[in-house]
Amino acid sequence: MEDTELNPKHRRKLLRVTAFEEKFKKPPESPKPLSERIRTQCRDYFSKRKLIKTVHANFPFIGLLRKYKLKESLANDVISGLTVGIMQIPQGMAYALLGSLPPIVGLYTSFFGPLIYFFLGTSRHASMGTIAIVSLMIASVLDTRLGGGVDPGNAFPVTNVTATSTSVNITNITTPSQVSTMTSAFSEIDLQKIQMTAALSFISGFVMIFLGKINMGLVATYMSEPMVCGFTSAVAIHVLTSQAKHVLGINVGRHNGVFKVIKTWIDIFKNIVTINWAAVITSIICILAIYAVKIHVNLRFKAKLKIPIPIEIIVVAIATTISHFAKFKTNYEVNVLEDIPSGLPAPAIPDVTLVGESFKDAVIIGIVAFIQSVSMAKILARKNNYHINPNQEMVAYGAGSVLNSVFSGYIPAASVARSMVQEGAGGHTQVASLFGCLVVLVVILAIGPLFYSLPKCVLSCVILVNLRSMFLQFLELKPLWKKSKYDFMIWVVTFLATVILDADIGIGIGIVFSILTVAIRTQRPEFYRAGIIDGQYIKSTEKYNEVQEEQSIKIVHFQSPLYFANSEMFVKAVRVASNIDPEQIKKVRKQAEKAVNVKPENVTAENGIPDSELDEVLVPNHTENQPCREAILLDMSGVPFLDVVGVKTLRRVFNEYNSIDVDVMLAGCSDGVLDILRSTDFMSEKEDFIFVDVESAIESYRGSSSGTE
Template identity: 85%
Template sequence: MEVADSSVKSRRTFLRVAAFEKQFKRPPEPPKPLSQRIAAQCRDDFSKRKLLKTVHANFPFIGLIKKYKLKESLANDVISGLTVGIMQIPQGMAYALLGSLPPIVGLYTSFFGPLIYFFLGTSRHASMGTIAIVSLMIASVLDTRLGGGTETLGPETTSPVFDYNVSTTPSSANFTNTTTDATPIATMTSAFSEMDLQKIRMTAALSFVSGFVMIFLGKINMGMVATYMSEPMVCGFTSAVAIHVTTSQAKHILGIKVGRHNGVFKVIKTWIDIFKNIATINWAPVVTSIICILAIYAVKIHVNLRFKAKLKIPIPIEIIVVSIATAISHFAKFKANYEVNVLEDIPSGLPAPAIPDVTLVGESLKDAVIIGIVAFIQSVSMAKILARKNNYRINPNQEMVAYGAGSVLNAVFSGYIPAASVARSMVQEGAGGHTQVASLFGCLVVLVVIVAIGPLFYSLPKCVLSCVILVNLRSMFLQFLELKPLWKKSKYDFMIWIVTFLATVILDADIGIGIGIVFSILTVAIRTQRPEFYRAGLIDGQYIKPVNRYNEVKEEQSIKIVRFQAPLYFANSEMFVKAVRVASNIDPEELKKARKQHQKTNNENTTNTSVENGIPDSELGEGLALTQAENHPKRREAILVDMSGVPFLDIVGVKTLRRVFNEYNDVDVDVMLAGCSDGVLDILRSTDFMSEKEDFIYVDVESAIESRNEKAAENE
């Protein structure tokens, strides 16, 4: 039995695309009548299988409950949920304060957000609730619309919008209001000022509209919006938000009274005011803040993080610090003796549901959409990371629906837009949580605080909550350390990071994220206008590589292989023409000029010679041409464009190909295409380019070279 020599390649049966498709391409199926298509679609849509699939897709918790393993998962979910629930208490109050809202609103968000996400979310570990970015953007809208309390919302807001089951203050002996009878919020002046009521109404309306927009976007499969926010852009934006958050909390840490600035340059203006009033620092909150920051940081980083493998659950240092600070502040009378700002009245009990007045949104509709998208981006990014780590998948579109539903429910119950917290999600996963059942136990912890314990935080200094916020910004500040390696990896991604960061810090959060998205898209356009192209050859007759980067690259005689790696469309069509000329080292315009000059020189020499020898010009010219052709036989030059790196092209791209073909044909240089994708071939076929140039379009580079060599051998 003879063994075939593997080094000898068999002749290809199909070289050109036209012949290949003629035998192998399937003919298009004849369209079915409209009535049959409608009937088939209805049978599929209303089948039992499709209905069950739809129900499970919209309510993922059904599949979770069916597959839930009590013995393996329940204990871990209980421990994880209780741990995260304890974290939710100080963070919920702190981030509500950051959002320029009463602290109790953060607890409402921390209860209803995870509750609805359990039923609709697809991540097993995302911890929904309050986060810094959303709270900061909410505060920006409130400050812009309400003007620090000088602007009212109009006569339509004079009637009560929310009802609460509340008590007055923790020191009050009147506990009759803690019954099941709801008390109108408008009458609870001891718990909320008129400005607080306006902020709650505005926030609820904003969240309500944002939620429905997000649900709509999720249902039309717009979860792909996350792809337009690259990782460098998100990192730059969140790092800039950390600067905004730090700026907003500086006054609580330093005990300085400064006005709130809105719009562009607000960070700069705020720091100018802080330095102007630096002489009025209250050292009581400064000392309190230093102690709290050191305590929280030491335990979270040097204990919880360092001994993560040994600790079954992390030490809940935040709630410990908050509880101790509240007790010390109460007995030492921080407010009376040291003029430290404290939380004061915190109502107890769940708020009665009420539909927000969406007319309050008005010109803030854009902000509602942007905040919802920002919350979705951070949340889905965190969910994807945890899903990859634990080997399961999430559905971005269903996630968008879940976040939207969370915003709607929170709006009805006086909360605001929820999102997944990076820190809490990592704790929920790190504490051993297996499923979203953990969030139910977390909700239980928050519920206990809302119903019974909340008023006990009356004496909690606001600076302590600021410390909770600042320590949790650590991961955002650490992103600055990624800049140096990012510069080495990709200059474009580095510029996206810097531009987004500076735009967000100097201007504002919503403007910054818009500029970041636009700049990211612009860099994509710039990259396509600066595509990679090179002159290529073959290694071992099969590997197509650049001639200037690899050794032993063999170029075929009289064939210049040009590889273009970018889309060919209106924005870079001229670059494609230039790439072919540069890579092939054949410029048709220069070649024409050279030939004209050569012809002119030959004519002059021929005339002089014929006059001297007395030979007619026509006879001498024919003889010289014949002698040159016999002594210097040469193949016709060809340029082979490898199109395997071209993902798509448009009409302008097709016109550019025609232009290249015509320009080189005018100077006796053939142009061939190889390796076109099916999408590119469809465009070439629909524009009749395929039928016109089918003899020059090949299946791949090897086929084009083989065909060219066979043709040359026949001519010789």
């Protein structure tokens, strides 16, 4: 055994960080010449192994197909794919109308979105296509830029107006002949909306691809779960508001910008006497039918049903048939879809100059689509024991937006409902999405025109029932309040900002407020006076029993980063937890010095300090029975990082307590904290007072106080 292990004096020295690192820390590797590093990087980057790895990372479907098991997976993928494909039809048309676009645009998105995701996505179960949030945000942009072209009595695109009957508040608009979906079924305003949406999707897609390639998939970490839940719940209110007038058959104007939810409901109540009872009765029947089957049959008997009953497409088919033969449009003035073009649109590069001032909207919508999609993908990945790549997911979503924009679609995203169905119906891989695309393709090529007589209120019912999961999030508020007040406030602030103001403003306020709560938490850190339980556990003296404290050492635990925002709080925490206030002690000592000369009656004979002052503060006491100095041991194990201001604060603490004959020690510093202490010369100045851990500091201090060192 080495001498250093036998000699207590050398053992205590080893407990200090400098000696510990000198003995055990690996020396830094000597830097290689620049030319050699360049050659190594080039050799690794252009190697065959690196090339194969890069191809597989950018095109995950290659690995999927190589490992695909036909016997085990194909049947399940076919069933789940066809099931989701059937769901895509009514939802695609409904969400396109929610986005103030012709219904066929939603079908284009439901076809090209899953198709490109099969090649580039890393989730096995995410169902790409149209979703409510993206559609609503698209509608907000279109109504702002093309507000003059929207019929104030109809929030859906008007399909029977002529080019001369519309006015467009947009500059540099291209002619309708340049739109890929060239057909007489679209009005001029519909064509202009398709153009604008394609341009937004094109820009959004390329921004998402760029962000994914520079590894910005971590943007999802800045949107906490409470913030996303509050935002999606608020969007559900927006969607409900936009669909209420169609369910009721009321013709009211469409509002944009802040307070649009409030303004819309005011208009609805003003025109409540104009309710179209045919639309109301139709909506009630459809909502009850869809809800009953989805919740009380599909969900309740999920284990017994091989595939869920496609109630949405059944309701759509029945409603279309009844509307056609009963002539809902003519006899009851119920709005119907009317002409739906058949066939795939010709590809065309969007005119990006149309985006203009809406560039930020394109980026925000893309990020929102990414956040919802990657959140859903992560949930399903954890459930089925596989991993996704957030950066590659961002690239996949961006590529989907670009492809959709070329074929007159818009930004796709993963639907919670469809993804759960795809996974619940037994789907094993993204091969299921290919079979879903086939179903949508058949509708686009041949069946679409058959939906001419479908009442729009039926599609509104499809949307409203699918908002159920978003509305159920309100039930999480009460338990969230009990779990975390900060998370509760994030949820509420994001929700209120989104509902009262607008979706893009609300999400911005939600992110800023979430970051603000982090700053507030660090400014109100947890700190406490600590002791040792059973010789090994460092715990609070207030919260635990049988905590033993060293007679001359006050252990202070600080649980937070130490940086510019909470430096003063750190100083206060040390004073409160140790019960030693340098300023107060200096003041008491000055009074004691004066009292020695004056000798008033209320001064103690022992040391000349007033009794009242002795009660308020602990004064370091050095008697013959206690020859060692008082010491404060700062347990830094709960400090993840500190900045330059934090180092200055530590110097201040050391200097203030040293001036009153109180030693200060640091213990349990992380490597990152030690690095900045070393770079600011703090380590070299105070190396004798920086220890590996709390036990080492106590052991060393015991030895020094006993005089063995």
